[in-house]
Amino acid sequence: xxxQKTTMVVFSGDLDKALAAFIIAxxxxxxxxxxxxxxxxxxxxxxxxxxxxxVKKSWMDxxxxxxxxRGPEKLGLSKLHFxxxxxxxxxxxxxxxxxxxxxxxxxxxxxxxxxxxxxxxxMEVLGIQKEELIDGMEFAGVATYISEANDGNINLFI
Amino acid sequence: xxxQKTTMVVFSGDLDKALAAFIIAxxxxxxxxxxxxxxxxxxxxxxxxxxxxxVKKSWMDxxxxxxxxRGPEKLGLSKLHFxxxxxxxxxxxxxxxxxxxxxxxxxxxxxxxxxxxxxxxxMEVLGIQKEELIDGMEFAGVATYISEANDGNINLFI
Amino acid sequence: xxxQKTTMVVFSGDLDKALAAFIIAxxxxxxxxxxxxxxxxxxxxxxxxxxxxxVKKSWMDxxxxxxxxRGPEKLGLSKLHFxxxxxxxxxxxxxxxxxxxxxxxxxxxxxxxxxxxxxxxxMEVLGIQKEELIDGMEFAGVATYISEANDGNINLFI
Numbered sequence: 142x143x144x145q146k147t148t149m150v151v152f153s154g155d156l157d158k159a160l161a162a163f164i165i166a167x168x169x170x171x172x173x174x175x176x177x178x179x180x181x182x183x184x185x186x187x188x189x190x191x192x193x194x195x196v197k198k199s200w201m202d203x204x205x206x207x208x209x210x211r212g213p214e215k216l217g218l219s220k221l222h223f224x225x226x227x228x229x230x231x232x233x234x235x236x237x238x239x240x241x242x243x244x245x246x247x248x249x250x251x252x253x254x255x256x257x258x259x260x261x262x263x264m265e266v267l268g269i270q271k272e273e274l275i276d277g278m279e280f281a282g283v284a285t286y287i288s289e290a291n292d293g294n295i296n297l298f299i
Numbered sequence: 300x301x302x303q304k305t306t307m308v309v310f311s312g313d314l315d316k317a318l319a320a321f322i323i324a325x326x327x328x329x330x331x332x333x334x335x336x337x338x339x340x341x342x343x344x345x346x347x348x349x350x351x352x353x354v355k356k357s358w359m360d361x362x363x364x365x366x367x368x369r370g371p372e373k374l375g376l377s378k379l380h381f382x383x384x385x386x387x388x389x390x391x392x393x394x395x396x397x398x399x400x401x402x403x404x405x406x407x408x409x410x411x412x413x414x415x416x417x418x419x420x421x422m423e424v425l426g427i428q429k430e431e432l433i434d435g436m437e438f439a440g441v442a443t444y445i446s447e448a449n450d451g452n453i454n455l456f457i
Numbered sequence: 458x459x460x461q462k463t464t465m466v467v468f469s470g471d472l473d474k475a476l477a478a479f480i481i482a483x484x485x486x487x488x489x490x491x492x493x494x495x496x497x498x499x500x501x502x503x504x505x506x507x508x509x510x511x512v513k514k515s516w517m518d519x520x521x522x523x524x525x526x527r528g529p530e531k532l533g534l535s536k537l538h539f540x541x542x543x544x545x546x547x548x549x550x551x552x553x554x555x556x557x558x559x560x561x562x563x564x565x566x567x568x569x570x571x572x573x574x575x576x577x578x579x580m581e582v583l584g585i586q587k588e589e590l591i592d593g594m595e596f597a598g599v600a601t602y603i604s605e606a607n608d609g610n611i612n613l614f615i
Contacts (some may be wrong), residue, residue: 145607149614150455152319154378157498161468161614168599174607182315183378201392208379211563220470220499221524231582232458234517238581262322264395266389283326289454290334291303297308297466297614298319298455310477312536341536359550366537378542420480423548423554437538443482447613449461449490456465456477457611 146175146293150286153223153299154183154209156216156243162233162299163246166232169295177289178250179281181260184209184299187243188259194273202268209267212275213243253276258285304333305363307452308444312341312367314374314386314401320457321404327454328411335407335447337439339418342457343427345401352431360426367425370433371401388431409435416443458574462491464609466602470499470525472544472559476577477560478528478615486569493605494566495597497576500615502526503559504575518584525583528591529559567593570600574601 147169152163152173162178182197185242187234191212210216219226235242241249250257258279263272271280305327309320320336328334338346347371368374374381379385393400399407408415416437422428429438448454463485467478478494486492496504500564507528514522526532537543551558566573574595580586587596606612 147603150319150323152316152457161466162496164599165466165602172600172603172607173605181319187371201388201395204388205392230517230520234521234584235582237517240582242577265491266393266398268392283322286323287305287327287330287453289391289615291330293453295603295609295612296453296455297612298449299456299468299614308477308481310474310483310615316462339477359546359553361544365549418555424551424556426550441480442488444481445463445485445490445611449488451611454611454613 143226143239146289147172147295148177148293149236149285149289149297150179150180150181151184151187152181153298154186154216155219156231156298157218157220158299159187159213159216159243160246163243163250165297167246167249167253170250170255174295176253177258179258179260179265179286182267183209185259185263185274186258186269187213187216188274188278189269190273190275191215191277194270196270198268205267213247216243247275250252303331303453304447304451305339305453306335306444306448307455307457309336309338309342309345309457310340310378311355311457312344312374314389315376315378316419316457317345317371317401321401321408323455324453325404325407325411326406326415330448332453334411335414335416337418337444340425341367341419343417343421343425343432345374346415346432346436347427348431348433349373354428354430363425364427367435371405374401376447405433442446459491461611462585462605462609463611464493464602464606465495465615467494467496467500467614467615468498469535469615470502471535472547473534473536474615475503475529475532475559476562479559479566481613482571483562483565486566492569492609493572493574493600494527495574495576497523497579498583501527501575501579501583501590503532504553504573504590504594505585506589506591507531514584518533521583522585529563532559563580563591597608
């Protein structure tokens with residue numbers, strides 16, 4: 142531990158940006174930095190379980206839940222999406238070139254004691270409930286983010 | 300005041316990213332940080348008055364002015380836009396769940412003495428004039444941003 | 458040299474975001490900061506030579522190479538793209554208003570000793586080879602980025 146700290150707001154739910162976020166996060170932790178990732182808005186989609194979780198929801202929350210991708214395997218690309226062809230190509234090429242998949246990177250963050258924090262206000266807005274996110278996450282609001290980032294040196298918005 | 304400082308470049312003019320920016324800004328100020336927000340490119344749209352302001356413009360500046368949204372009520376979403384249906388849903392759901400609207404958050408930034416700075420070079424490129432932006436803004440270039448961010452701890456590009 | 462340091466991850470390959478990145482980078486260097494720019498994913502497109510470079514590639518790498526823009530003149534906008542009309546308008550208006558073009562800004566970064574670093578993992582994924590990027594770049598992975606950003610004060614993800 143060198144005492145340096147990395148924080149990031151993961152706002153985007155695009156596969157390519159999520160990969161960048163998790164590569165920087167795991168790279169930071171491997172270099173001895175403390176790392177906290179805050180998932181807000183579309184970024185929450187990255188952390189959704191891929192199966193449907195049985196929770197009670199309003200009509201609007203259900204609609205959002207149905208429109209938004211569930212987990213790493215369902216995310217699209219910010220560019221070259223081509224109706225899903227782009228992400229498929231990207232996933233294939235990364236596999237062929239032995240680059241870690243997003244699912245593998247998420248596993249690594251859990252092993253490296255990276256804090257994965259879901260923004261409770263975004264969960265409320267998008268109607269996402271705790272049970273729908275992967276195990277091992279924490280839940281907090283903007284105040285927690287600010288106090289962590291005030292101690293951080295690398296603070297990114299992705 | 301704990302002496303910490305938050306700066307952000309607000310580049311995006313998407314409703315969802317603007318909300319994230321203003322939530323982080325007001326949260327920072329509430330925690331005692333000094334906060335400066337620099338609005339560049341599409342981010343300037345967030346700060347436009349919603350009525351047409353009578354200023355003299357070239358044909359090209361008028362075209363940009365007509366193509367770009369005027370103020371918080373007109374912004375689209377970066378995802379799920381669906382020809383305006385997405386932002387409408389998002390605004391409705393936030394109202395129902397008592398989350399502050401972007402307009403309310405902008406009012407709060409003014410009350411919390413957050414510096415709202417419009418990038419003069421972007422204003423020039425997009426043909427936006429001072430009278431077209433909400434009252435209470437400052438105007439400056441990249442040098443001002445760098446010197447503020449050099450003193451800042453949380454420096455984000457949104 | 459005031460000893461301050463600016464680093465940025467240039468993830469986006471949009472003309473407007475690239476302009477913002479290079480304006481902040483050259484502005485930082487002009488104010489005496491040390492500056493390092495890390496080009497990852499679509500950001501690599503900004504640094505591609507505009508002519509086709511003769512290198513051996515797999516079928517998939519060739520497809521990516523053909524789908525992705527080659528250099529500053531070919532980049533699109535993140536907003537108002539309108540099938541290429543937006544970028545044309547933006548380039549015209551910037552020329553008319555004497556704002557530096559992206560090509561000029563890239564030249565300035567080279568003169569100001571700004572470090573331009575290509576992410577080797579992204580190059581691998583997108584099948585981009587060293588010869589295809591402009592001269593004067595360095596090549597490194599995420600560990601180099603983290604150690605530079607740990608020394609940096611302004612650390613942005615663009």
